[in-house]
Amino acid sequence: MKYELLLRTALDKMGHSGAFEPTFKGGGDTAVSGEMVVNGAFLFFKIHENAEILQSEVSALEALSAHVRVPRVLSSVQVEHAGVIILEHLTLRAPQSSEDWQAVALALARLHQPAGEGYGRFADNYIGGSIQRNHSDDSWQRFFAECRLQPQLDRAIALPAAVRRDVDKVIARLADWLPDRPASALLHGDLWSGNFALTGDTPVFYDPACYYGDPQVDLAMMALFGSTPESFYLTYMGATPDADLRCRWWVYDLYHLLNHFNLFGSSYAASIARVAAKLLRS
Structure with missing residues (x-):
């Protein structure tokens, strides 16, 4: 499954039908991640061939969100066996002081x-x-x-x-x-x-x-x-x-x-x- 098709499906679910520019970063241990510009705004995405992994992450983020700050999930879709989630893009820094x-x-x-x-x-x-x-x-x-x-x-x-x-x-x-x-x-x-x-x-x-x-x-x-x-x-x-x-x-x-x-x-x-x-x- 082409990554761009998964992203297109997720963006359509959000009501964004225009062009998008994904940049793939390779991501973590199990998912492909990256960011993209949609209507002038940055969004973060994760793609995995096992959609269950991403769906379990969505459930866990929802549980955490009642207590602490987490990235908001903007869209989550499954196409065949693969899945994608789109999250708000946050500027992050490591704790230092x-x-x-x-x-x-x-x-x-x-x-x-x-x-x-x-x-x-x-x-x-x-x-x-x-x-x-x-x-x-x-x-x-x-x-x-x-x-x-x-x-x-x-x-x-x-x-x-x-x-x-x-x-x-x-x-x-x-x-x-x-x-x-x-x-x-x-x-x-x-x-x-x-x-x-x-x-x-x-x-x-x-x-x-x-x-x-x-x-x-x-x-x-x-x-x-x-x-x-x-x-x-x-x-x-x-x-x-x-x-x-x-x-x-x-x-x-x-x-x-x-x-x-x-x-x-x-x-x-x-x-x-x-x-x-x-x-x-x-």
């Missing part, structure tokens, strides 16, 4: 307000190109074992046998590091440093993989693939992370590292081995 990080912390704290009981509680969706099961469960430990770690480990058939055994041991001992009934909040779910920024002075969040769970999942992801300053933690929770909390983060890190192993290959095996070993020694 203490004030920026404090703003991110306050926005994330709004998102992470307790929201009912149970975990998952969201339609199955995708994290990158991987399906993410979000079946409801009243046990966080069981949810994280059965809907997060075990499905990724089952896919990781090329993982060295010794590392697989260590991850199996971690799964069997989740009660050593995870609470079974933490406060449940809506999570971004994929909150590395490339999935949040500021537009002006306002934090904006995008590319989510939402579900309900322990808010520390998002903080762990921020620290795993980025550098989070002290000013963020002091604003978000009034303290810097202690040793027990960092052990909990290591469990959450394993999920993302296994997913990256399954998506991008063996270069993540050493990180999986290191994190599993740290947990088993703790």
Whole structure:
């Protein structure tokens, strides 16, 4: 399916029948993205051969939008099996100052307000190109074992046998590091440093993989693939992370590292081995 045809269909749905000028940027891990000028205005778009991935993103953005700033979805269409979403074009910048990080912390704290009981509680969706099961469960430990770690480990058939055994041991001992009934909040779910920024002075969040769970999942992801300053933690929770909390983060890190192993290959095996070993020694 030609990308231009998908964009034309999405623009027609918006009521724009005139010419458009797309610039393709290649985008993220799983989608082709870019920007285009329509009637003198810039718009951002994402295209994927699996329309379900983009539809799950639209649902997650809608859920987040009740709590934090996200890019507005202007159009979403599916043609055959491919899909496209058109979003407002935002000028983004990375947080730099203490004030920026404090703003991110306050926005994330709004998102992470307790929201009912149970975990998952969201339609199955995708994290990158991987399906993410979000079946409801009243046990966080069981949810994280059965809907997060075990499905990724089952896919990781090329993982060295010794590392697989260590991850199996971690799964069997989740009660050593995870609470079974933490406060449940809506999570971004994929909150590395490339999935949040500021537009002006306002934090904006995008590319989510939402579900309900322990808010520390998002903080762990921020620290795993980025550098989070002290000013963020002091604003978000009034303290810097202690040793027990960092052990909990290591469990959450394993999920993302296994997913990256399954998506991008063996270069993540050493990180999986290191994190599993740290947990088993703790």
